[in-house]
Amino acid sequence: MIKSTPMMKILALPLLLFFTVFLIAPLCMVAFQSMRFGAHYTFQNYSELLQNSAFLQAFLNSLIVSSCAALITTIIAFLLAYTMHFTKVNKGLRFFIQTSVTLPMLLPTITYGFVLIYAFGNQGTLTQLLGSPPFSIYGFNGLLIGYILYTLPIAYVLMNNAMLYIDKQYLTVSYLMHDRPLRRFYHAVLRPMLTTIGAAFILTFILSFTDFGIPASVGGEYEVVAMSLYRAMLGAIVRFEQGAAIAIMMLIPAVIGILLLAYLQRYQVAFKNNKQVALIPSATRDIAFSVFSSVVAICIVAIFAVLLIVPFTMGYPYDLTFTLTHVKAVFMQSELLQDYRNSIIVASITALLGTLLALLAALLNTRTPLKTRRIFDWFSILTNTVPGMVLGLSYLFLFNDSTLKGTILIIVLCNIVHFFTTPYTMAKNALQKMDHTWEVTGQLMQDTWFATIRRVVLPNMKATIFQMLNYYFLNAMVTVSGVIFIVSTETMLVSTRIKELQHFAKYTDIFILSLFILVTNLLVKLVLDYLSTKGSRQNNENES
Amino acid sequence: MLELQHIKKTFGDKVVLQDIDITIQSGEIVSLLGPSGCGKTTLLNIILGLVQQSEGRLLYEGQDISQQSMQLRGFNIVFQDFALFPHLNAYDNIVYGLKNKKQQMSKQQIQEYIDFLELQPHLTKKIHELSGGQKQRVAIARTLVMQPKVLLLDEPLSALDGVIKESIKERIQQIAQQFNLTTIIVTHDPEEALTLSDKVLIINDGSVAQFGTPREIIQQPKNAFVEQFILKQLYIKRHNIYQLFGEQHD
Known part of the structure; x- marks a missing residue:
C-alpha cells in the first residue's frame, strides 16, 4: 500500500466536516429537541407518545402493513428474478417484464397513490373493466399495493444482481446427484440466495415503514407513523418536540433492520463463477414462469396506464375524447413551470455534487491508507438508516434560523446525504475491483497520487460514475419524504407541488407533472446509460 | 463402450460441432483437446446430456442414449471450478x-x-x-x-499449480484403472492431454482434426493444424527443458 500524502488529508478534511455538519449535528439536534419539554429536558415527550393510543395504533398499523408489503414484494421479486435467471424466457418478453417492473422507479411515490385511486376507485379504469370496485382503495389495501409497487423494483434489482452471481453449475450437479426438485431448489438456489432474500425483506420493510408519499395519497383513515409525524410538524396543531420524538421512534425499526442485515451477512456465501451455463431444459417451468411474470408486468402496466389516459382526455371518466388542453394549461401556469425548473436545478446539482462527494469518500476509503478512511463506511451505514423524513426534519430544526433556510442549497444538501449510501457503495465496489498496484506503478512513473487517480483510476470507472449521476438525479427528482419539511414557496419542487395540488383535487395536473418527471428521468437515464455503455465499450477495446 | 455417431451441433445458424464420430472403449481415458472456442465443452455437455445434439446418435454399451435425460444416462462430471x-x-x-x-x-x-x-x-x-x-x-x-458409468472432467488441472498437477494426473489414471471407469477429459493443454490419456481427440473449429493414441499423434500428425498448434508447443517445451539440463537432442 502507498503512503498517505498531504493531498489525501486535504481532501478528507472537508468531507469529514460536511458529514459532521449535515448528518451528525442535525441528528443530534432531533434527539435534543425530542427531550425538550417546555423549559426542561425530560423523557416526557416519549412517555406521552407511549400513552397515546392513537400513536400506538399508527405505529402498529405501520408495522403490520409494511411487513405484509415486504413479504409479498420479496416473494414476487424473487420469482421475477428467478424467471430471468433460471428459466428460458423469450427475449421480447424479458424486455417487457424488466421494463415494466422497473419503470415505476422513475416516478415519485406520491403519484403511485393517485394512480391507484384512478385505477381502483369508484370511477377507476380497472373498476370499469371489473364492473365494480374490487375493494376499497383507501387505507390498508391502498397502502399495501402502493408499497408493493414502490419497493418491487428495488427488491427485484437486488435479487437480479445476486442471482447473476449464483453458480448455475450447482443445478447441474444437483440434477446429476438425483435430487428431487425441492432439495435441488434449496441447495442450488434458495440457500445461496438466503442473505439476499433477508436483505430484500428488511430493505422493503424499512422503505415502506418510512415512506410518506403513499400514505399521503391513499392512507385514508388508516393512520401510519409517517402521517403522525407529518401532522405533528405541519398539521393543524403543531407540536415540534413531539414530532422530534416520533422521528426518533421511526428510527427504531430502521436501526433494528440494519443490525439484522449485518447479522445476515454471516450467512452469505461467496461465489466466483458467473459464467453462462446451459440450463436444464423444461418447457413446463419456462411456460409457468413466463406466464406468472407476464401477469405481474401486465398488472403494473394496467395500473400505471391511467397516467397516460387521464391527462389526455377531456374529462375522465365521462368524456374520453383525446385532447391536449390540460397539458397546454399546465404550460400556461408559470408556477408549475417554476417548480419544474426548480426540480431540474436541484436534481442536477445534487447529481454533480453528490457524485463528487461519494466518489471522493469511496476513493479515500478504498485506495488510501488514511486512518480516518473507515469512518466513511459508518457514515454510509448511518445515511442508509436515517429515513428521509427524519433527515429533512433534522434540517428543519438545525437550520431554521440560518440563511440556508428556504434555499435550493439546503434541499441539495439534504438529498446528497439522504441518498449517499448507494452511490458510495457503487463507487467502492468499482474501486475495490481495480488493480491495487496502479498507484504504485503511477508513483514509479513519477506521478503524484492525485495525478494517478485522474489519469488512471477515474477513466477506468466512467461507467460507474454515470450510474452514480443517474441514481442521484433520479432520486432527487422523485423524493417527497426527504424534502417535504424543507421546501419553501420559492423552492417548491414538482414532487412537493403534487402534495399541494391534492388539496385542490387537481388530479389531471398531478398526472401531467408526474409525466414530466417520468419523461425527464427517462431521458436522463437513456443519455447516461448510453454514455456509460459507450465508456465501458471503449475500455474493453483498449484492453483487448 | 461409448460411441458417438456423426454428432452435429448448431446454435442458430452457427455450426459448433460437425460430424464427430468416435468410439471410446470402457476404462479408457480420452482427452478432448483443442483451442478455446473449438467446441470441446459443447461436446462434453452433449455426452453428459446437458445439451441436446442437433444431429447424430450416442450409444452406450450398444444402447441408444441419444434421447435419454442427463439423470438416466448415469454419467457424471467434475467441473473446472469444482462447484x-x-x-x-x-x-x-x-x-x-x-x-x-x-x-x-x-x-x-x-x-x-x-x-x-x-x-x-x-x-x-x-x-x-x-x-x-x-x-x-x-x-x-x-x-x-x-x-458413474462415465466420468467427465472439465479442465481438471487448470485450477491447480505445478506439483499438485502431476499428482492429480496420476490420481486420475489410478481411478480409471481401479474402477475400470471410462474417463473423458476436456483440456486445452497438449502436454496434459498426451501424457494423461490413452487416446486424444483433437478438435479444431468443431471438426475432428485427429483421433488416436498419443504415440500416433506424435508420429503421424494427420494435418497442418496438429503439427502447427499441438506438436510445435511440445517441441518448444522439449527444447527448453533439454537446454535447461544442458543436454542436446536433434
Whole structure:
C-alpha cells in the first residue's frame, strides 16, 4: 500500500466536516429537541407518545402493513428474478417484464397513490373493466399495493444482481446427484440466495415503514407513523418536540433492520463463477414462469396506464375524447413551470455534487491508507438508516434560523446525504475491483497520487460514475419524504407541488407533472446509460 | 463402450460441432483437446446430456442414449471450478448425492473412497478452507460415490499449480484403472492431454482434426493444424527443458 500524502488529508478534511455538519449535528439536534419539554429536558415527550393510543395504533398499523408489503414484494421479486435467471424466457418478453417492473422507479411515490385511486376507485379504469370496485382503495389495501409497487423494483434489482452471481453449475450437479426438485431448489438456489432474500425483506420493510408519499395519497383513515409525524410538524396543531420524538421512534425499526442485515451477512456465501451455463431444459417451468411474470408486468402496466389516459382526455371518466388542453394549461401556469425548473436545478446539482462527494469518500476509503478512511463506511451505514423524513426534519430544526433556510442549497444538501449510501457503495465496489498496484506503478512513473487517480483510476470507472449521476438525479427528482419539511414557496419542487395540488383535487395536473418527471428521468437515464455503455465499450477495446 | 455417431451441433445458424464420430472403449481415458472456442465443452455437455445434439446418435454399451435425460444416462462430471456447495463441509459434499439413492452405500464403502483420495484429515473442513488440490479430490469423491458409468472432467488441472498437477494426473489414471471407469477429459493443454490419456481427440473449429493414441499423434500428425498448434508447443517445451539440463537432442 502507498503512503498517505498531504493531498489525501486535504481532501478528507472537508468531507469529514460536511458529514459532521449535515448528518451528525442535525441528528443530534432531533434527539435534543425530542427531550425538550417546555423549559426542561425530560423523557416526557416519549412517555406521552407511549400513552397515546392513537400513536400506538399508527405505529402498529405501520408495522403490520409494511411487513405484509415486504413479504409479498420479496416473494414476487424473487420469482421475477428467478424467471430471468433460471428459466428460458423469450427475449421480447424479458424486455417487457424488466421494463415494466422497473419503470415505476422513475416516478415519485406520491403519484403511485393517485394512480391507484384512478385505477381502483369508484370511477377507476380497472373498476370499469371489473364492473365494480374490487375493494376499497383507501387505507390498508391502498397502502399495501402502493408499497408493493414502490419497493418491487428495488427488491427485484437486488435479487437480479445476486442471482447473476449464483453458480448455475450447482443445478447441474444437483440434477446429476438425483435430487428431487425441492432439495435441488434449496441447495442450488434458495440457500445461496438466503442473505439476499433477508436483505430484500428488511430493505422493503424499512422503505415502506418510512415512506410518506403513499400514505399521503391513499392512507385514508388508516393512520401510519409517517402521517403522525407529518401532522405533528405541519398539521393543524403543531407540536415540534413531539414530532422530534416520533422521528426518533421511526428510527427504531430502521436501526433494528440494519443490525439484522449485518447479522445476515454471516450467512452469505461467496461465489466466483458467473459464467453462462446451459440450463436444464423444461418447457413446463419456462411456460409457468413466463406466464406468472407476464401477469405481474401486465398488472403494473394496467395500473400505471391511467397516467397516460387521464391527462389526455377531456374529462375522465365521462368524456374520453383525446385532447391536449390540460397539458397546454399546465404550460400556461408559470408556477408549475417554476417548480419544474426548480426540480431540474436541484436534481442536477445534487447529481454533480453528490457524485463528487461519494466518489471522493469511496476513493479515500478504498485506495488510501488514511486512518480516518473507515469512518466513511459508518457514515454510509448511518445515511442508509436515517429515513428521509427524519433527515429533512433534522434540517428543519438545525437550520431554521440560518440563511440556508428556504434555499435550493439546503434541499441539495439534504438529498446528497439522504441518498449517499448507494452511490458510495457503487463507487467502492468499482474501486475495490481495480488493480491495487496502479498507484504504485503511477508513483514509479513519477506521478503524484492525485495525478494517478485522474489519469488512471477515474477513466477506468466512467461507467460507474454515470450510474452514480443517474441514481442521484433520479432520486432527487422523485423524493417527497426527504424534502417535504424543507421546501419553501420559492423552492417548491414538482414532487412537493403534487402534495399541494391534492388539496385542490387537481388530479389531471398531478398526472401531467408526474409525466414530466417520468419523461425527464427517462431521458436522463437513456443519455447516461448510453454514455456509460459507450465508456465501458471503449475500455474493453483498449484492453483487448 | 461409448460411441458417438456423426454428432452435429448448431446454435442458430452457427455450426459448433460437425460430424464427430468416435468410439471410446470402457476404462479408457480420452482427452478432448483443442483451442478455446473449438467446441470441446459443447461436446462434453452433449455426452453428459446437458445439451441436446442437433444431429447424430450416442450409444452406450450398444444402447441408444441419444434421447435419454442427463439423470438416466448415469454419467457424471467434475467441473473446472469444482462447484462444491460452500454451505456444506467436505464430508457433507462427498455424501451429498447418497441421500437421494435407494441403494444405501455402506459406511465402509464411503470410507474406501475417502481413503483412496486421502481426504480423511479434511472431512470437517469448510470448502473455503481447502486448497485447490483438496477441493479437486472432494469434487472427485462426490462424483465417484455416485458410481458413474462415465466420468467427465472439465479442465481438471487448470485450477491447480505445478506439483499438485502431476499428482492429480496420476490420481486420475489410478481411478480409471481401479474402477475400470471410462474417463473423458476436456483440456486445452497438449502436454496434459498426451501424457494423461490413452487416446486424444483433437478438435479444431468443431471438426475432428485427429483421433488416436498419443504415440500416433506424435508420429503421424494427420494435418497442418496438429503439427502447427499441438506438436510445435511440445517441441518448444522439449527444447527448453533439454537446454535447461544442458543436454542436446536433434
